[in-house]
Amino acid sequence: MTQWTMKELSGWGRFPTTRSECALLEARADAREMLEARDGHAILAHGMGRSYGDAALLERGRVLLTSGLDEILGFDPETGWLECEAGVTLSELIERFLPRGFFPPVLPGTQFVSVGGAIGCNIHGKNHHVDGCFGDHVRAIDLLVASGEIVRCSREVHPELFWATVGGMGLTGVILSAQIQLYRVDSPAIEVETVRVENLDHFFEESSKSKDFTHVVSWIDTVKRGKAMGRGVMMRGRHAGSDASFDAGGVDRLASMLGKIADGKNFESNAWLNRFTITAFNEAYFRKERKGTHASTSHFAPFFFPLDAVQNWNYVYGPRGFLQYQFVVPSRDAVRAALEEVTRSGQFSFLSVIKEFGDQDHGGLSFPCEGITLAMDFPNTGAALMRLFERLDDLVLEAGGRVYMGKDARLSRPKMRAMYPEWVRWKEVRDEWDPERVFQSDLGIRLGLV
Ligand SMILES: Cc1cc2nc3c(=O)[nH]c(=O)nc-3n(C[C@H](O)[C@H](O)[C@H](O)COP(=O)(O)OP(=O)(O)OC[C@H]3O[C@@H](n4cnc5c(N)ncnc54)[C@H](O)[C@@H]3O)c2cc1C
16 A cells, blocks of 8 residues: 655755655555556656756655665676666665676766666766767666556667657656666776866867866856856866776865865855855865866766765755756857856856767757756856846757756746757657656646656
8 A cells, every 4th residue: 555645855956845745666566556546646756856956846746756666686797787676876886886897887976866867867977978878878678657567668679768768857657677788997996187277268178188088077167257267177087997096186175175165054044155155165176276287096986976075065055945057058159158148147156067068969858969068056046046047048049059957947848849859759759658647747847748
């Protein structure tokens, strides 16, 4: 008998927050019964809640928490093929398989995401230019669809359902398990080069010199104007050989500065977060980096997940939460224009990250496509921030780019439709498998996807 309990839920940005009836999905065998127990309500899978906005929320419906689906179902140490349940997190995969010499194919900026969430948002990592998205490394998915059937879909069997589910934001059904390719690595160490980037032109110059590195990402100061606009710190690396040992590399610096900021803060207020403190943090982080290019060897954790070092980092922004604006555009001029817009706006992003994606586009609702992606974290200041986002939407749209739905809480329906023209075909597939609109989310309702 399924127990539904009212719970407060939010994404990582803690905006918006909702109250929904939730139940923990503890075994794949219970999934069908739980779908029936929804009593006519719409339903949605919720993984680790690390999407930022309302992608994993459903206020007027019921939410299935997938963290109980935590079993590894099979692993072939010859090939690296893994089959696991959808609630297994990437941190658990690292913990279990790194000692055996295997690593997940794509990692976001936190390891606390579930396999179901990684597929639902078709996440990208620092290696997108080499390895594409998470979905590129998934062979098959077992999906609970609206009829109550569990359908195995892959590139060969029900390929249209497979590709609508990869990046499908949970709107095609509940992923119960998946087959994923893990990759061989020789060590937990990463050989890193840290480059102090003096401005946006310098970023593009260094980025084009980074093709031999499998993993590249840059912190960028989105407060600084003028000649130094776009300054930052690029970190590029590759998995080290078996004889590597770690040294104190530049990549630990960000984690340790964020730790000091969070330490002792009163999370009941975000009064300490203002233009002066955000400007001072960006200045201090840039200044701590030595000029030029420096090599080091880092443990994988601070390189991949600097924010994970600070527990509940998202509470630092106070009770109103924060919003991330992440977009991708094909042109450098559009990035420059976006930075100019932000630096003029009176809104301040605390932490921002920039990266060049590789030449790949899955279509459907998947976010990555060839171009430059910029992600900025803004404290929630209400209407003024929304006005900035609207202006950025127009700029991104005009440049032929798009906003990442996994980070979104406010994009409008017409703009989403213009950014993702393939939503029409995606929706045809979804409607075929879910004609009664069983699977919904607050994001899906807002954007007219369900
Ligand atoms: C610090 C930080 C850094 C990040 N960096 C990146 C990054 O570099 N690249 C990137 O792409 N993303 C990044 N993200 C976003 C994050 O990787 C994605 O939002 C991911 O989907 C979160 O996984 P989750 O398990 O928390 O899913 P949730 O947030 O719970 O859900 C996300 C979506 O997946 C769906 N979903 C979840 N489980 C299932 C399931 N079993 N079946 C069907 N649908 C399901 C949900 O319905 C929802 O639509 C970052 C997030 C944080 C907090």
